[in-house]
Amino acid sequence: MTSAAFLIFQPLFKKFIFFVDNIFYMIIYYKRNFFKGKTKLDKVFDFTILRELRKKEGLNIADVSERSGVSSAVISKLERNGQQAAALETICRLARAFSLQTSELLSLAESRAAQKTSETSHKSGGFKFREVQYENVKCLYASAPAGALVSRPEAHKEDFELCWVLEGKLLFSLPREKHKLSSGDAIQFDALQDHQYQALEDTKLIILHIKKNKRF
Incomplete structure (x- = not known):
């Protein structure tokens, strides 16, 4: 041309x-x-x-x-x-x-407008979840007694997931790896993978689901 x-x-x-x-x-x-x-x-x-x-x-x-x-x-x-x-x-x-x-x-x-929402709650596998959700991110506060187990808490293949242990100990599992997390530890992964949380003792944690194609 x-x-x-x-x-x-x-x-x-x-x-x-x-x-x-x-x-x-x-x-x-x-x-x-x-x-x-x-x-x-x-x-x-x-x-x-x-x-x-x-x-x-x-x-x-x-x-x-x-x-x-x-x-x-x-x-x-x-x-x-x-x-x-x-x-x-x-x-x-x-x-x-x-x-x-x-x-x-x-x-x-x-990006300039604050958006207020209210929490919801649910239980799964012995874990109690309190959550707030927006289009680009979901934040869950979870508590669980020792022995509680939850597998693939939700199908959310479009997300990255971040888990942050606040108190207690947690066994986190992916198909090919396992991680023991203690208070203060965090882990991030692609939520497309099957994943599992098991409380090794009374545990409190925060979980974030972050959209792969969204910005904050």
């Missing part, structure tokens, strides 16, 4: 990538929310990040409005209210104004 042809097709290629990114995100979003009747983004995003992006580029609200096609009033409201709900098309346009993919802008906004 000649340099002239490259210069002609480069802008078209960038637009194509932007289009694919937006379509991909919208498919994922509607897959999660279509049957809930949602037409706007949930209030888990903090769009005050728009002000920082705008100032970083030395722009005023009118400049961003001209670039994106989003009204100055909407932009101002998003910047002031932070977690104000927004239509997907609005987010796509604003992302493009800052040369970002839609997913990148949402990632920036999501």
